[in-house]
Amino acid sequence: MSDSFLTRIPSLSDAQLRDLLQHPRKYQRRALEAAAAEWRSRGFQVPEGALDEPPAPPRTGFLRDARGPRMDRIRLVTGSILAAGALSALVLHRFAVTTAAPFALEDENSKAYLRQLEMMGGKANLLASQVRQGFASLWQGTTLAYTVFWISVAVAGIFWVVATQTGHGTRD
16 A cells, blocks of 8 residues: 555545445555544544454365355265265176176287287377277276266365355356
């Protein structure tokens, strides 16, 4: 705050000074003290609590204490997402069908297939094939249960972060 503002305070009207003292959160401490001194010099009584430090708003976040119905709903939705994901993963894991063929050699894992894949497309083709096979394996058998669980944890985390933002740039 510059001193030009402090020199401008005596030229403010009574209504402007009253507004400044009634809304202390909008102004800095130095401005409030200067306005209170000017208000007293004009023969008025400074309102109670005009120079008190305003209480800090409760901070929200994962490990911070936040109260109110909004936070209760956020916790309920986050817990529901986690519970639904964990229950789904448990059911999938319990009823997963695994096809065990310990001695069968699949075409995609044979040396001849991998060599031919590398000869036709190079190392990039081999790598792309392995990535595709790895991604496809996430959606089969017991690994599907782990995939569903971790997706639900990620969705719950993203929901929590988005829902507990303070919203500085938004309108209420």
